[in-house]
Amino acid sequence: MIEFRQIDDGNPALVHSPMVRALEKTFSYIAEHGGIGLTPSKAFKRVFLHWAAREFDWPGYSEEDLFAINKVLNEIDFGPLMDLHDVMIALKVGRHYKGQFKLTKAGQELVGQPGRIFGIFTPFYLFEVNHARFSRFDDEPVLGNWDVFLNVLNVETEDGATGADLRRVLFGEPDLAGGFDDVLSSLYIQVLRPLCWTGLLQENRDKGLLQTRESTFTKTPLWRAALRLETGGVVRRAPRH
Template sequence: MIEFRSLADDEPSLSYSPLLRGFLKTFAYVAEHGGIGLTASKGFKRNFVHWAAAEFDWPGHTEADLFAVNKVLNEQDFIPLSDIHFLLTTLKMGRHYKGQFKLIKAGMEVSQHPGRLFGIITPFYLFEIDHSVWTRFPDTEIMLNWNVFLNVINVEAENGALGADLRRTFYGEPTAEHFPHYDVVMANLYTQVLRPLIWTGLLQETRPAKSFRSQESVFMKTPLWNAALKLETDPQVKRATLH
């Protein structure tokens, strides 16, 4: 069973969450400017996307990362911002009104309570959003069981775990059929499980310089993991740390 603890608004470990940081900065922008301009297709306008790229400081999607492959940025070029926009409207914190995104009362209220906001957006983001839309190989399915994922990672990543070891733990050794170009199972595990955990601030990824392979990354729990999650394997982790 997955249980999230209620966090105080001044909980220090909340600073580890890029998703929460993106929400709070978006709220601050709306408060200052009155809203966010929308394109004809209802995406955030480029001036805000460029501002967000600089302000969010998103791991793997920094301003430098994004402009290295784009001359200008539209919302769809900044995947985390698209996710935040979707969450804001789906969770009814804001709405589109006369060509702008505006906060509604619920959004204004929760914007003042980071701990409560984290408790709303994180479970929904992890468990309700279909992260497979961002994978390059949607036809290669992986069995999604968040209770298993979180309880196993709770143990395996206590002192850091290689991506390749997590892949092996969940799905066994890769075989030739997994490599039309590269290990598609590892790619989907990263996109649908590990990256969402990183973006919510529960995991941190350290990737070797010039490496593009998540198999070579080390994944470690952040202080926010222990502050926010209550898991069945917690006693096992605690016993291991005492020995």
């Protein structure tokens, strides 16, 4: 059983969560504009998407990143925001009403409470959302269970570990005869990236590195503040060669 500690609203570790930052900014936008405009298919309208790209400054999905490959944005182009939209609906924090997305009473009660936002959204997002929908095959199975992943990562990312390191520890050496590591791709999409988006891990792609295997993943202060794990007393791993 994975336990999350309650995070105080004033805890400075919350600054590491792109998800909490984006939700707070979304709530402020709704307060200022009365809601978020929806397309006929109930996706967020472009005026909000363009605003969110600028204001969220989401790692890997900044305004510069998004407009480098899109002239205009649709919600499907902005993966983190598409997830947040779905999760707000699922948690009944927001609803669609007369062509707009508005906060429910439960959502309004979260305004100005980033610690509660983290505590409500993070477990649901990690454990209930189908992250495989961003994979090449949306029915791709999860490669393990979160209890194992979090306890292993708790040790391995203490001083930082590359995607290749984590793939090797969890699943062994890859067979790259086909030129693509499906296992590492699934590990990133279904485990590592969601942990980064919630702010528990941080991904470092210094020097323009594009491959997950070369990225370094490190625990943020939010990991230590929020998670209570069996490997809580971290045992230092042996240096890698």
